[in-house]
Amino acid sequence: MNVKINAGVVISILSIAAGLIFYIGxxxxxxxxxxxxxxxxxxxxxxxxxxxxxxxxxxxxED
Known part of the structure; x- marks a missing residue:
């Protein structure tokens, strides 16, 4: 899978990481x-x- 990294992907990954770090911490x-x-x-x-x-x-x- 070829995923282009953009701001939405970065924020989403940070949100997942924040949730897991919050839970464990x-x-x-x-x-x-x-x-x-x-x-x-x-x-x-x-x-x-x-x-x-x-x-x-x-x-x-695309139209």
Missing amino acids: WNAKYSAWTDVGVYSVTAILVAFGIGGYLLSTLPKK
Whole structure:
């Protein structure tokens, strides 16, 4: 797969990384591996990252 790197791809990857780092960092510090608040923040960051990546890598439709 030939993916062209643009700002959307970079921001999406950073969003996914931020979600995972937040989850691991928070849980390592507070030992709260089953905290629903941490799940919700992580899920939003990762979902926006995946969605943004998919939208950024779609082929452009030309008329």
